[in-house]
Amino acid sequence: MPCVPQIPYIVRPEMEVALLRRIACTVNGVRREAEVEPRQLLVYFLRETLGLTGTNVGCDTSSCGACTVLVDGKSVKSCTMLAVQADGTEIQTIEGLATDGQLHPLQEAFRQHHALQCGYCTPGMVMAGLGLINEGADMSDEAVRLGLEGNLCRCTGYQNIVTAIQDAAGKLRGEQVPAGAGTAGTQGGS
Ligand code: FES
Ligand code: FES
Numbered sequence: 001m002p003c004v005p006q007i008p009y010i011v012r013p014e015m016e017v018a019l020l021r022r023i024a025c026t027v028n029g030v031r032r033e034a035e036v037e038p039r040q041l042l043v044y045f046l047r048e049t050l051g052l053t054g055t056n057v058g059c060d061t062s063s064c065g066a067c068t069v070l071v072d073g074k075s076v077k078s079c080t081m082l083a084v085q086a087d088g089t090e091i092q093t094i095e096g097l098a099t100d101g102q103l104h105p106l107q108e109a110f111r112q113h114h115a116l117q118c119g120y121c122t123p124g125m126v127m128a129g130l131g132l133i134n135e136g137a138d139m140s141d142e143a144v145r146l147g148l149e150g151n152l153c154r155c156t157g158y159q160n161i162v163t164a165i166q167d168a169a170g171k172l173r174g175e176q177v178p179a180g181a182g183t184a185g186t187q188g189g190s
Contacts, residue, residue: 023087027052028096036083042068042076045083046093054094054123058152064152068124068131069093075131077150093121097130106130106168115164122154129165139169 001056021103027050032048046052046069058066060079070092086151092152103111106126125148132139132147144162153161169175 021084021087023084025086026090028093036085037051038082038084040083041079042069042071042081042083042086042091043078045086046078047093049083052093052095056118056120056123058124058135063150063152064121065074065128065148066121068151070127070131072135073134075128079142092127092130093103094126097126105132105171106133106165109164109168109171110161113160113164113167115160117153117156121151123125125151125161129161129168133169133172136173138143139166139175141166 004019012085019037022033022035022106024031024033027046032050036045036049040049043055043057044165046055049056049150055069056066056080056081061110062080064079065110068075069078071081071086073090083171087190096105106129110116110122115125128148129144132144132162137143137147138160141162144165148161148165150157
């Protein structure tokens with residue numbers, strides 16, 4: 001097979017500046033403006049540009065959900081979105097949940113129901129759960145599990161996570177926790 005010579009792609013400094021795009025968005029209630037490369041993923045904008053490292057990168061291939069944040073109230077895997085697409089949006093990350101030293105009711109429910117373990121998947125689980133609560137999703141066991149299908153936990157079961165989300169949904173919406181909800185301390189399988 002003939003050898004095809006590699007042509008180096010040279011980006012001159014003035015080209016780099018021209019390639020940058022200015023974006024402005026609200027992150028955890030604070031307006032943020034920055035120059036970003038058009039190819040920069042939202043997760044790296046949050047972690048590296050803004051220093052919000054609670055949003056994790058588990059796979060970079062949109063499989064694990066560790067990078068889940070809320071964009072305009074809806075849960076989004078931030079490794080599947082470009083930072084430039086976040087221009088003009090309102091973003092919420094795990095850092096924005098607790099206020100005045102008080103855990104958000106969903107974080108409190110995770111604590112009470114032993115729904116967290118390694119801390120790697122947990123921010124994504126919490127944000128995905130909050131997305132479900134925000135959208136008024138059905139809180140049956142099955143529906144919550146379906147809603148979390150894009151979030152992987154490899155070290156524990158999912159039952160306590162489901163229970164915590166149901167419990168917080170009940171408190172935030174003023175509803176009863178579904179009868180099928182598990183109990184604190186129960187380590188169920190997926
Ligand atoms: S890092 Fe985004 S889904 Fe895994
Ligand atoms: S508690 Fe983090 S991967 Fe399961």
